[in-house]
Amino acid sequence: MxxxxxxxxxxxxxxxxxxxxxxxxxxxxxxxGVLVVATIATVAITLVDLGIMNIxxxxxIAVFKAALVILYFMHLRYDSLFNGIVLISAxxxxxxxxxxxxxxxxxxxxxxxxxxxxxxxxSQNGL
Amino acid sequence: xxxxxxxxxxxxxxxxxxxxxxxxxLAHHFDTxxxxxxTGKLGTWMFLATEILMFxxxxxxxxxxxxxxPEVFEYAHQYLNRYLGAANTVVLIxxxxxxxxxxxxxxxxxxxxxxxxxxxxxxGAAGFxxxxxxxxxxxxxxxxxxxxxxxxxxxxxxxxxxxxxxxxEEEALHIREPVEAKEGVTKVTSEPxxxxxxxxxxxxxxxPNITPAGLAPTVAVATHHHLSYDELESQERxxxxxxxxxxxxxxxxxxxHVLVGMGLITWILIRASRNEFGPTYFTPVDLVGxxxxxxxxxxxxxxxxxxxxx
Numbered sequence: 402m403x404x405x406x407x408x409x410x411x412x413x414x415x416x417x418x419x420x421x422x423x424x425x426x427x428x429x430x431x432x433x434g435v436l437v438v439a440t441i442a443t444v445a446i447t448l449v450d451l452g453i454m455n456i457x458x459x460x461x462i463a464v465f466k467a468a469l470v471i472l473y474f475m476h477l478r479y480d481s482l483f484n485g486i487v488l489i490s491a492x493x494x495x496x497x498x499x500x501x502x503x504x505x506x507x508x509x510x511x512x513x514x515x516x517x518x519x520x521x522x523x524s525q526n527g528l
Numbered sequence: 529x530x531x532x533x534x535x536x537x538x539x540x541x542x543x544x545x546x547x548x549x550x551x552x553x554l555a556h557h558f559d560t561x562x563x564x565x566x567t568g569k570l571g572t573w574m575f576l577a578t579e580i581l582m583f584x585x586x587x588x589x590x591x592x593x594x595x596x597x598p599e600v601f602e603y604a605h606q607y608l609n610r611y612l613g614a615a616n617t618v619v620l621i622x623x624x625x626x627x628x629x630x631x632x633x634x635x636x637x638x639x640x641x642x643x644x645x646x647x648x649x650x651x652g653a654a655g656f657x658x659x660x661x662x663x664x665x666x667x668x669x670x671x672x673x674x675x676x677x678x679x680x681x682x683x684x685x686x687x688x689x690x691x692x693x694x695x696x697e698e699e700a701l702h703i704r705e706p707v708e709a710k711e712g713v714t715k716v717t718s719e720p721x722x723x724x725x726x727x728x729x730x731x732x733x734x735x736p737n738i739t740p741a742g743l744a745p746t747v748a749v750a751t752h753h754h755l756s757y758d759e760l761e762s763q764e765r766x767x768x769x770x771x772x773x774x775x776x777x778x779x780x781x782x783x784x785h786v787l788v789g790m791g792l793i794t795w796i797l798i799r800a801s802r803n804e805f806g807p808t809y810f811t812p813v814d815l816v817g818x819x820x821x822x823x824x825x826x827x828x829x830x831x832x833x834x835x836x837x838x
Contacts, residue, residue, distance in 0.1 A: 419565045419808060423635045424628065433625040440617050440831075444610065447836045455838035466828045474628040475821045481566060484573040491577035495584030499591050506592050 422479035432473045553809040572815045603755040604771035605837040613835035623652025624824040631817045634810035646797040653790045674776040680768035785823045792816045
């Protein structure tokens with residue numbers, strides 16, 4: 402292993418080279434450390450009762466971890482912008498899909514759950 | 529994953545100027561290795577986008593059911609072992625690290641390190657499947673596997689089945705154990721217990737009729753910790769098995785992806801052993817790596833959503 406931080410494989414024979422960003426070892430290790438700490442944090446946070454914020458805390462940590470994996474392990478940060486657009490649009494459509502489905506479910510919720518039961522309480526306490 | 533294999537033999541390339549040494553890794557329809565590499569990457573990202581959309585459908589199913597039956601999720605997830613889930617998260621993250629390191633090794637032309645890292649990644653994947661199979665077989669033994677064999681699939685009015693469910697709760701969840709011991713860990717210690725606890729039928733009927741002061745603590749206990757089957761509404765009891773259907777569907781599809789990943793990594797490992805990769809050609813390593821990371825990424829969401837319901 403060399404000590405190179407980031408090397409570009411520029412060849413002497415012009416077009417024979419693939420130009421890439423080699424991820425430095427310390428970046429990989431740091432990202433890994435943060436991911437493990439975030440995993441512990443997401444378990445620990447369930448021991449605290451935050452009401453509806455528990456699910457949001459879990460999701461925010463998950464999105465944070467996902468972003469680290471995408472940007473550094475999948476090196477999208479140093480990749481073509483277009484690949485990022487492909488990813489973001491897929492995620493965007495999934496969010497639209499789930500969002501609209503949930504809106505629809507909310508509309509019908511009162512039809513299949515008798516009012517005044519515990520369901521009323523839980524709708525305040527959690528998803 | 530045809531995008532991964534641009535290693536098509538260059539059959540006949542009469543490309544005008546002949547410098548005889550033609551890169552065997554460069555397919556004839558690409559001008560440069562860089563163009564080929566970028567194309568492969570774009571193709572893989574397209575594929576990953578379809579993966580995200582496919583899992584998106586399952587996450588949508590999850591969201592709708594959890595939104596409709598929050599208590600079912602809170603109750604049923606107690607059967608999942610969060611420590612095994614957390615261990616599997618760390619195993620998968622570690623294998624993601626070794627995969628990323630393997631790509632780095634390939635880019636730097638370090639064949640030995642690449643092979644070590646791929647082997648470690650494979651080991652992590654096997655470890656993940658091992659832990660997963662422990663979890664699945666526990667569910668199988670507890671009769672909470674997928675389908676009509678699931679204890680919760682039956683009608684809640686069936687008293688024989690209800691006794692079985694309560695027996696399972698006692699054995700697997702310890703719901704009916706002395707509550708003080710448990711609540712000491714969480715923050716509910718100060719909350720008074722329902723005096724009717726242990727006599728399920730009355731516990732269900734009496735609390736709403738007593739004073740508001742008596743009602744509040746019961747609700748608080750019910751919605752926050754150690755929900756039991758008896759505390760669920762009857763329309764919720766019918767839905768408990770749906771949680772297990774969702775759990776097995778999502779983790780099962782993810783598990784299949786892990787198995788596919790293991791196959792791909794083995795393939796890369798064999799090719800690496802044949803000296804096929806180096807600083808000028810490492811595309812397959814990189815693209816399999818991307819796939820492996822997306823498998824990790826999906827688990828990053830599955831873990832808190834299934835195991836850590838509060």
